[in-house]
Amino acid sequence: MSIQFGEPGLTVERDLRIPMRDGVSLSADVYRPQVSDTLPVLLMRLPYGRAIASTVTYAHPAWYARQGYTVVIQAVRGTDRSEGEFYPFAQEYDDGYDTVQWCAQELPGSNGRVGMYGFSYQGVTQIQAAVEQPPGLVTICPAMATADFYHGWYYFGGALALDFALPWSLQLAQNRAWFGGLEPQATDWQTGQAQISQWLSHTPLSEFPLLKGEDQGQHFFDWVRNPQPDAAYWQQLNPLSRFAHYDLPALHIAGWADLFIEATLNTYVQATRMTAQPQKLIAGPWRHLPWLRRVGEVDYGAAAASPVDQLQVRWFDHWLKGEPTGVLDEPPVQVFLMGENRWLDYPSWPPETSVSNVYLHSQGLAHGPDGDGVLSTELPSQQPPDFYVYDPRIANPTTAYGPYDQRGVHQRTDLVCYTSPSLDYVLAIVGTPVFELYAASSAPDTDWVVKLMDVDENGCSLLITCGVLRARFRNSWTQPEWLVPDQVQRYRIRLRPTCHSFAPGHRLQITVASAAFPWIDRNANSTVWPYEARVSDFQMATQQIHHSPEFPSHLQLPVLL
Numbered sequence: 229m230s231i232q233f234g235e236p237g238l239t240v241e242r243d244l245r246i247p248m249r250d251g252v253s254l255s256a257d258v259y260r261p262q263v264s265d266t267l268p269v270l271l272m273r274l275p276y277g278r279a280i281a282s283t284v285t286y287a288h289p290a291w292y293a294r295q296g297y298t299v300v301i302q303a304v305r306g307t308d309r310s311e312g313e314f315y316p317f318a319q320e321y322d323d324g325y326d327t328v329q330w331c332a333q334e335l336p337g338s339n340g341r342v343g344m345y346g347f348s349y350q351g352v353t354q355i356q357a358a359v360e361q362p363p364g365l366v367t368i369c370p371a372m373a374t375a376d377f378y379h380g381w382y383y384f385g386g387a388l389a390l391d392f393a394l395p396w397s398l399q400l401a402q403n404r405a406w407f408g409g410l411e412p413q414a415t416d417w418q419t420g421q422a423q424i425s426q427w428l429s430h431t432p433l434s435e436f437p438l439l440k441g442e443d444q445g446q447h448f449f450d451w452v453r454n455p456q457p458d459a460a461y462w463q464q465l466n467p468l469s470r471f472a473h474y475d476l477p478a479l480h481i482a483g484w485a486d487l488f489i490e491a492t493l494n495t496y497v498q499a500t501r502m503t504a505q506p507q508k509l510i511a512g513p514w515r516h517l518p519w520l521r522r523v524g525e526v527d528y529g530a531a532a533a534s535p536v537d538q539l540q541v542r543w544f545d546h547w548l549k550g551e552p553t554g555v556l557d558e559p560p561v562q563v564f565l566m567g568e569n570r571w572l573d574y575p576s577w578p579p580e581t582s583v584s585n586v587y588l589h590s591q592g593l594a595h596g597p598d599g600d601g602v603l604s605t606e607l608p609s610q611q612p613p614d615f616y617v618y619d620p621r622i623a624n625p626t627t628a629y630g631p632y633d634q635r636g637v638h639q640r641t642d643l644v645c646y647t648s649p650s651l652d653y654v655l656a657i658v659g660t661p662v663f664e665l666y667a668a669s670s671a672p673d674t675d676w677v678v679k680l681m682d683v684d685e686n687g688c689s690l691l692i693t694c695g696v697l698r699a700r701f702r703n704s705w706t707q708p709e710w711l712v713p714d715q716v717q718r719y720r721i722r723l724r725p726t727c728h729s730f731a732p733g734h735r736l737q738i739t740v741a742s743a744a745f746p747w748i749d750r751n752a753n754s755t756v757w758p759y760e761a762r763v764s765d766f767q768m769a770t771q772q773i774h775h776s777p778e779f780p781s782h783l784q785l786p787v788l789l
Contacts, residue, residue: 237262238293242278243309246302248326255309256302257281258335259293266339268366268548269331271300272346273324273353275307275314276403282346284517285371287537295541296549298337302327304353308407316400316447317352317377317465324357332364340364341548345540347371347481348488348516352467355495358478359470367547369540371481372488372516375467375498378457380491385721386698386705387675387748388433388452388759391626392487394746395424397439397448404444413442428746433759452749452759458706471498477505479543481536483514484566485523485630490660490724496577506556509577510539511563511727515630524631525690529569565656565788566631566692567682567729572788578659578725581786586648586736588775588782590614594644597635597689601646603736608780613772614644616741618674620750620766623743627691634681634689634739643741644773647683655736656729659786663695665719665740666779671753671769672710673700677744678721680783681737682730689737695723696748710755716774729788738783740773 239260245253257278261267270292272282281289281301289299305323306314332340342364344354351373358368374381382389402417404410420427420438430436433452439445454461463469478499482492493511500507512532513523519534521527542553559573572579586603588594592612594601601614625637638645663678676697681689700708702719711717730736743750752761753769775781 238290240290246327246330248305248312248323252305252310252312254302254305254311254323254327256300257289259289259299259301260337261293261296263296266337267296267298268341268343268544269300269335269338270297270544271302271328271331271342271344272350273302273304273320273327273344274346274350275304275316275400276349277308277407278303282350285347285519285534285536286345291537292541297544298335300331300335307403314400314404316349317356320353320356321360324353325360325362328357328362328365332362341366343367343369343544343548345369345371348373355467355474358476359467359473361473361475365476367477367479367543369479369481369543370495371536372483372486372492373495374488374491375471375495376491377465378462380494381488382451383455383457384748385696386455386701387696387751388455389487389747390428390433390749391746393448393451394428394433394436395421397445397451398424400447401439401442401444413444431762433749455757455759456706456708468498471502474499475503475505477547478507479540480507480509482509482511483516483519484511484564484726484728485513485515487516487629493577493725500576507560508543508555508558509561509563510536513564513566515628524628525633526566526631528564528566531569531571532564563658563727565658565727565729567731568656572658572727578786580789581657581659582789584785584787585782586785587780588646588738588773590644590646590775594646594773596641596643597638597645599645601644603646603648603738603783607777608775610776613668613774615773616642616644616771618642618742618753618769618771620743620752621763623745623750624677624741626744626747629691629694629747631690631692634679634691635687638689638739643739646738648736650735651730651732653732654729655785656788657785658727658788660725661693661695661723661786662784663721663723663738664782664784665721666716666774666781667719667740668714668716668772668774669699669711669753669769670713671767672713672755673698673751674711674753674769674771675699675742675748675751676719676721677741677748678723679739680723681739682728683735683737685733692728693723693726694744695721696744697721698751714772716772716779742769742771
């Protein structure tokens with residue numbers, strides 16, 4: 229039944245049933261402007277309930293309907309009032325195809341042309357539908373999404389993205405219990421979310437008690453028990469496995485402070501390789517949510533306010549209505565340069581840059597922020613290595629990812645720190661910094677965590693980007709190799725992509741540690757897989773960071789031309 233929605237000329241039909249090929253029906257809310265013409269359709273598919281409709285980042289569906297669209301907000305299988313069983317991403321290929329086809333061919337008032345929008349899970353459902361090529365799907369606008377669930381989504385450098393995977397698992401499980409009126413799970417998992425800082429320390433992860441034995445939590449155990457990208461589990465879920473069928477125009481939206489920034493940009497790059505259809509990328513300074521001008525501890529000014537709603541409408545107007553909006557006359561890549569707080573235009577990603585190397589220097593006393601570690605463009609002379617001891621029981625803590633002052637979490641001696649002299653020029657980097665590390669460990673396996681900070685005149689050490697590599701994956705993602713104790717190894721660690729300008733008077737700073745808790749799960753420094761490790765499996769590791777003519781550890785910076 230359609231009802232008036234707050235203003236003349238706009239109606240909403242709630243809990244409309246959309247049939248799937250296996251007889252399951254999914255629930256949707258449909259927002260319509262009251263016009264006599266048939267209209268193109270905007271579709272969003274999400275697991276969090278129809279009412280929220282991604283309004284944590286986008287304008288309400290009513291706003292999009294007022295722009296001349298029929299807007300369909302659908303709860304995915306097994307959530308809200310949709311029938312069936314929910315398992316993250318597993319049914320979205322078929323259900324996405326069926327829903328798009330229904331919107332194009334069966335929805336009253338549809339002109340047969342469909343566009344999709346949404347971020348995170350809602351962004352992935354677009355990509356999953358797109359590779360199935362449903363009739364009527366013309367374009368998508370995935371934001372902060374991925375075509376590869378392993379690299380840059382559930383795992384970073386081979387380490388589990390714990391601070392994402394565990395809280396999100398509880399959220400998804402609690403949602404299902406809440407939708408179904410299931411107790412005591414709905415209450416227990418709500419309480420677990422509120423106490424997440426305590427639960428993140430639980431070992432082993434493979435026996436996490438809040439979800440163990442619960443069908444609603446099985447996805448978490450599947451994620452942690454598949455720690456390599458070649459597992460059949462990931463290959464079956466990954467849209468990237470089906471990208472040979474990707475062939476439509478898309479607007480990709482990314483955020484430099486979003487933990488999925490690497491996955492989002494990789495998806496854009498893969499999309500440009502697979503299709504000649506226009507692919508547009510916009511990357512702002514934003515976190516995963518909300519998309520505001522203030523991110524972390526920095527206000528990036530009016531230029532950082534999200535343009536996404538207006539941009540999406542212009543994109544949809546071009547592709548779904550054939551209107552001359554000029555959206556294709558703009559540069560394909562538009563990225564926000566943090567520090568200078570302005571937008572840069574490029575024909576593709578990554579842009580052309582020059583490489584500037586900065587090398588680690590010290591006399592073996594770089595442990596902690598008050599040590600003698602120095603960053604310099606000069607090659608190191610013969611210098612002793614720096615040492616620190618990593619104990620998984622007291623793993624290095626982290627702030628949230630993004631522009632946050634790191635001084636509070638760096639007041640430790642189980643990391644090494646290197647700082648450049650004050651700059652006398654502007655240094656802007658755009659792209660993916662790479663750290664070439666020469667290091668040794670007394671353990672058969674360990675983690676390396678590299679952070680890049682911008683230190684201002686007051687000493688604030690602002691996180692710009694970071695990178696992680698689990699040592700067993702240093703040579704291959706599919707054939708892990710144990711370390712030879714105390715033997716120097718070369719590691720190539722990709723930091724997350726960034727777009728940042730260091731101002732004159734500021735300094736670059738790098739830290740190297742062996743944990744980033746709870747960004748990633750703790751490595752036990754043993755041959756036990758971290759998800760199986762108990763506290764009794766934890767071992768201390770003596771770490772050596774080398775910087776010498778033979779082992780010149782250094783950061784490769786993509787410098788703006």
